[in-house]
Amino acid sequence: MSNGHEWRQLREIFVRELMSSSSLNAGYGLRLQEVREMVREVYKQVGLPINIGEHIFLTILNVVMNMLWGDSLHGEDRKNVGVEFRQVVGEIVEMFGKPNISDLFPVLARFDLQGIKSNTKKLVSWFDRIFDTVIFHRMDVDVANKSENKESNKDFLQFLLELQNQGDSKTSLSTSQIKGLLLDIVLGGSDTTSTTLEWAMAEILKNPEIIRKVQEELDEVVGNDSIVEESHIPKLHYLNSVLKETLRLHPALPLLVPHCPSQSCMVAGYTIPEGSRIFVNVWAVQRDPEAWENLLEFQPERFLKDPGKCDYQGNNFHYLPFGSGRRVCAGISRAEKLVAYVLATLLHSFDWKLPEGVKLDLSDKFGIILKKSELLDYPLQSFTIDLLVPLNLCMRERDSDTFIMRDCDSGTLSLLGECLSFLC
Numbered sequence: 016m017s018n019g020h021e022w023r024q025l026r027e028i029f030v031r032e033l034m035s036s037s038s039l040n041a042g043y044g045l046r047l048q049e050v051r052e053m054v055r056e057v058y059k060q061v062g063l064p065i066n067i068g069e070h071i072f073l074t075i076l077n078v079v080m081n082m083l084w085g086d087s088l089h090g091e092d093r094k095n096v097g098v099e100f101r102q103v104v105g106e107i108v109e110m111f112g113k114p115n116i117s118d119l120f121p122v123l124a125r126f127d128l129q130g131i132k133s134n135t136k137k138l139v140s141w142f143d144r145i146f147d148t149v150i151f152h153r154m155d156v157d158v159a160n161k162s163e164n165k166e167s168n169k170d171f172l173q174f175l176l177e178l179q180n181q182g183d184s185k186t187s188l189s190t191s192q193i194k195g196l197l198l199d200i201v202l203g204g205s206d207t208t209s210t211t212l213e214w215a216m217a218e219i220l221k222n223p224e225i226i227r228k229v230q231e232e233l234d235e236v237v238g239n240d241s242i243v244e245e246s247h248i249p250k251l252h253y254l255n256s257v258l259k260e261t262l263r264l265h266p267a268l269p270l271l272v273p274h275c276p277s278q279s280c281m282v283a284g285y286t287i288p289e290g291s292r293i294f295v296n297v298w299a300v301q302r303d304p305e306a307w308e309n310l311l312e313f314q315p316e317r318f319l320k321d322p323g324k325c326d327y328q329g330n331n332f333h334y335l336p337f338g339s340g341r342r343v344c345a346g347i348s349r350a351e352k353l354v355a356y357v358l359a360t361l362l363h364s365f366d367w368k369l370p371e372g373v374k375l376d377l378s379d380k381f382g383i384i385l386k387k388s389e390l391l392d393y394p395l396q397s398f399t400i401d402l403l404v405p406l407n408l409c410m411r412e413r414d415s416d417t418f419i420m421r422d423c424d425s426g427t428l429s430l431l432g433e434c435l436s437f438l439c
């Protein structure tokens with residue numbers, strides 16, 4: 016969406032209704048429930064191979080859906096929508112990651128050689144149907160509540176529907192704007208967050224000293240006889256540095272979201288024509304040898320010394336995992352809390368280590384996304400890149416002798432933008 020009234024209005028609604036501290040606090044009960052459910056599921060699999068990426072993704076998706084329509088859907092309806100969403104989010108993310116020949120050779124666009132356009136249309140109509148179901152349910156709930164004179168909690172969806180019915184042309188929203196906003200939030204909030212968590216687990220597991228430090232901190236701040244609460248997060252300085260370092264080496268959106276200048280401009284002596292598609296290679300920026308010492312080493316300590324130097328708001332141009340400027344990620348406050356909360360819970364509830372003799376390969380591989388075909392068994396986990404971590408891990412319930420074999424996915428980092436600039 017270009018920079019205009021419509022984008023500003025939708026961003027404002029999102030930030031005001033979902034990012035205010037009162038709304039962040041109000042949703043805590045539902046987050047707690049989902050994270051505890053994850054711990055229960057992981058615990059059930061003691062002794063069996065499990066895929067941590069899958070558990071994390073499911074938890075995050077449920078948290079995001081609760082945030083959007085937590086009070087609209089219940090029981091089986093909620094479960095069914097969740098199952099459908101998981102499938103369709105996975106597919107659409109895969110579709111986004113595919114390089115499209117039509118982008119490179121527009122003359123071929125009408126042939127849609129790879130079927131990207133037709134598949135995307137199918138997926139979008141799938142989303143459309145799911146959103147229709149959710150909206151329909153919400154309306155049903157409202158009618159039932161009205162006839163029984165019952166007050167129900169207002170979730171984000173209900174708030175949007177009220178805006179739609181307002182009739183004021185300046186502030187009212189169309190159904191497709193509502194659906195677009197919901198889609199943006201589901202896609203922008205789920206895969207980015209779960210991929211970051213998966214990378215954090217991988218990096219930590221490679222380095223037992225880091226696990227020890229995180230757990231020491233957790234024992235000190237949370238204690239052994241209680242569970243992690245979101246209120247502990249600001250006190251977990253080392254864990255927060257681990258996350259910053261994870262996002263430095265493995266930014267979930269390494270090329271951000273494509274930007275598009277509304278007028279021609281000059282940057283560092285280069286003319287950027289109006290309407291061009293700009294990929295900012297944050298992955299490379301955050302590995303710039305002029306800005307970072309021992310740049311390939313995972314060293315959370317670098318952020319401990321001066322935590323304010325690299326915030327998530329994009330004020331430091333050497334560190335931009337959430338972008339910068341007016342298009343900076345709109346969900347930073349939620350993402351920051353959620354990632355830290357889930358990671359802290361996983362590390363506080365269980366001990367983790369690699370099985371004897373297993374070496375974790377975390378190297379990023381550059382290439383076009385099609386390279387992934389060698390790894391057909393592995394699910395796609397990120398936006399324009401395929402970022403999959405080969406994990407074969409052992410997990411032990413904390414303070415017990417039971418070990419769990421964990422078999423997670425394998426990884427490739429393919430930077431579409433690198434490929435495009437090479438081809439161009």
Ligand code: HEM
Nearest residue numbers: 203204207208267268271272337338339342344345346350
């Ligand atoms: C670790 C997790 C996350 C990362 C790394 C991340 C990163 C990003 C990045 C890089 C952008 C584009 C910024 C730019 O191009 O300059 C973005 C945009 C956005 N993100 Fe996030 N994000 C995360 C989590 C979330 C969550 C949890 C939500 C919502 C609940 C969210 C909502 C959004 C939205 C709505 C936008 C579009 C903003 C706009 O165009 O105005 N993100 N995010």
